[in-house]
Amino acid sequence: MASLEPITFHVPASAASLGPGYNVLAIAVGVPLFITVTARTDGAFVVERADNPTAQLEDYRHDPVLRGLREGIERFELPLKGGLSVQVEGSIPRGTGLGTVSAGYAAGLGAAIRIARKKIPHGLVLDCLVKLGGDPAHGAASLLGGLCATVPLNRPRGEDAAAHQPIQMPIHDGWRLIVALPDVSIGVADSKRILPPTLAHGVAPRTAGRVIGLLHALANGDESLLRACMFDEVHVPYRRRLYQGIDSALQAALEAGAAGATVCGHGPGLLAMTTDEGRTKAIAKAMTEALSNAGRHATTMTLSVAHYGALPIQG
Secondary structure, eight states, X not given: OTTOOOEEEEEEEEEESOTTOTTTEEEEEEEEEEEEEEEOSSSOEEEEEOSOGGGGGSOGGGOHHHHHHHHHHHHTTOOOOSOEEEEEEEOOOTTSSSOHHHHHHHHHHHHHHHXXXXXXXXXXHHHHHHHTTOOHHHHHHHHHOSEEEEEEOOOXXXXXSOSEXXXXXXXXXXXXXXXXXXXXXXXXXXXXXXSOSOOOTTHHHHHHHHHHHXXXXXXXXXXXXXXXXXXXXXXXXXXXXXXXXHHHHHHHHHHTTOSEEEEOTTSSOEEEEXXXXXXXXXXXXXXXXXXXXXXXXXXXXXXXXXXXXXXXXXX
């Protein structure tokens, strides 16, 4: 391991659960973690974080990057006796719905696979990420980049095959994603607890149809189709109750020219989309003003699609 050359790569944040694509669709966005892996000789596995000032105060053994690295080493049988250091730079805002934790798991798994120099099926890597507690949609986008759909597979009992299949889908380069980040803290568990245990049978075909339409709209830059298909009945109606101002901010984004607007990931972030660069400032301003009127301060980020991921390009 002492002869290992430093390995560097980027891991993107992600906007997931796009409207009706709950736990299925995600877009990698240009807010990266910068990862550098170097060899050690003392047998230790250490993550050095410069991406968040509070990260150094946490128990490093629970760091998502370290957990992903250890899972990859064990799952893919890497004989690493010398140890590794992983330096993490960059900043994905925590607790906003941009997949911070899943990006960390993806970084650790990506480091292990790059060292192994093996062609590991993408589904098996995503299974590792989900096993660690990552979100399948966020995880797929952070691993592969671009627009990803995560397909849950019907795995025969006892068969050692992937339970998830991430699929990269085409996406128009013109899309701009405006993310509003309000000053409210909501845990993932709380955002899941608010969802009902069951849904009406009729929701299934309507949701499936909208997801298909949404994929077509994203691939072709079709704003009118995206606006019609962004409507959701599975998670957004319930997450609108997470804090005051969500409804008004989403409506304000549409009135300012957004093609669609929805909750970003598990929240509390809000996502609006447009293909018109000239509308982005007005959309961001409308969302922040609506949240301010509801007593919430918010910052915004205007992001492009990130066409890179934690995994090396195969072939």
